[in-house]
Amino acid sequence: MSLPHAILTALLEKPSSGLELARRFDKSIGYFWSATHQQIYRELGKLEQDGLIRALPAGAPARGQKKEYEVLPAGRDALTAWVSGSDAPRPVRDPLLLRLRAAAVVGTGGLEEELRRHLDLHRSQLAEYRAIEERDFPPERDGEEDRLRHAVLRGGIGLETFWTEWLAETLTALGERNEEKERKRRQ
Amino acid sequence: MSLPHAILTALLEKPSSGLELARRFDKSIGYFWSATHQQIYRELGKLEQDGLIRALPAGAPARGQKKEYEVLPAGRDALTAWVSGSDAPRPVRDPLLLRLRAAAVVGTGGLEEELRRHLDLHRSQLAEYRAIEERDFPPERDGEEDRLRHAVLRGGIGLETFWTEWLAETLTALGERNEEKERKRRQ
DNA sequence: GTCACCATGTAAATAGTTACATGATTTG
DNA sequence: CAAATCATGTAACTATTTACATGGTGAC
Numbered sequence A, B: 001m002s003l004p005h006a007i008l009t010a011l012l013e014k015p016s017s018g019l020e021l022a023r024r025f026d027k028s029i030g031y032f033w034s035a036t037h038q039q040i041y042r043e044l045g046k047l048e049q050d051g052l053i054r055a056l057p058a059g060a061p062a063r064g065q066k067k068e069y070e071v072l073p074a075g076r077d078a079l080t081a082w083v084s085g086s087d088a089p090r091p092v093r094d095p096l097l098l099r100l101r102a103a104a105v106v107g108t109g110g111l112e113e114e115l116r117r118h119l120d121l122h123r124s125q126l127a128e129y130r131a132i133e134e135r136d137f138p139p140e141r142d143g144e145e146d147r148l149r150h151a152v153l154r155g156g157i158g159l160e161t162f163w164t165e166w167l168a169e170t171l172t173a174l175g176e177r178n179e180e181k182e183r184k185r186r187q
Numbered sequence C: 001g002t003c004a005c006c007a008t009g010t011a012a013a014t015a016g017t018t019a020c021a022t023g024a025t026t027t028g
Numbered sequence D: 001c002a003a004a005t006c007a008t009g010t011a012a013c014t015a016t017t018t019a020c021a022t023g024g025t026g027a028c
Helices: A003-013 A018-027 A037-049 A073-083 A095-106 A111-136 A144-186 B003-013 B018-027 B037-049 B073-083 B095-106 B111-136 B144-186
Strands: A053-055 A068-071 B053-055 B068-071
Touching (some): A003 A073, A095 B073, A111 A144, B003 B037
16 A cells, blocks of 8 residues: 555656656665566556546657656545555564574574675665765754655664664674684684 | 575474464564464465475364474475575665655645554563563573574664654654744744 | 354455566667 | 667566454363
8 A cells, every 4th residue: 555655755746757756766765665667657557547647648658658647636635645544563574684583593604794794785875874864954954844854864864773783783792602602612 | 485484493493383383473583574374374385395394293184173383304404594595685665654755745644643653652562672681681691592582682672762762753853843833823 | 052262274355576578769 | 770778568476465264172
């Protein structure tokens, strides 16, 4: 139920074609709700059928032709209604935590390397978010209307901060564990 | 690809029936990889077919009868191999962030209430994790073999801490926004 | 013996991923 | 015009969720 509303939000900010949406998802909304271009095309078709969006009139609507969509009033209403809906909080569902837990039972294989790889990735994601924050939300110029967008970005920053700290901590703990093993092996 | 390995891990810790697994998922592994009993039954069937687990011999294997499974050597090997595998880090994919982002475009409906509800839920989840930590990982008694399990739990604690802080912060920001609106309205 | 609950399962729908097909436009 | 890239789309598969079906066991 989330993808169509993600698309409506993106289209309200700026009418776009399917591929443009896919690219913008990579840059902003996709940070917390990713989608492939196939998902997006399928969903655009459904939204058009349901009368929530429409294709902007263009020359010939053919296969290789760009097709731009805009949100209709019904679409805006649907999004407004959805905003006050409710979900259960999502549990994390991260395979890395699962691998760690499995490692507690069958032993850590090349897991440390994977943790370091993730640490690097999360660090650069964090740097990217901070750059966006500096660019789009400079201190003392945070207008009322942007506070929600800023809150979402702070969510991303908080999450990446958590991951980098946790990964660094966990790598340290693993390192100590290996040192203990080494000591035992040498005795 | 994660669910079968979650099940193998749980079964290695203790041979169980499908429903027992479903219940144990609710309490430990399910905190970061949830699954319904239907998913678990189906996956148990596949794992048995693939020769990674087997049903413990019991009286009559009938419909309403409990059926316990244990992991075979091939299953342990498969899990060991999987531990050193690799995934891309999961982006968050949380509808709440999406609603917030949508609210930046069509206005915040009853969203504040939803944020408060989530804050409560995350607070009690955090309290639960901390209770588990005190019970299972008392200071100075943290054996080498439990360090990985403790790391996973600290992951949960870190995430819940992030959410409670972010939600509290965001509610404050929303409150200020509303006060501004109030002031404007009164002028 | 019936009601509540334990236990296993089937079926159908929705969501998401991966691989590939096809036409249009731009660039050398 | 050939190659690269833009753009839309189909198909098949895997994963997840939701609703329901069926039998077994123990408490009253």
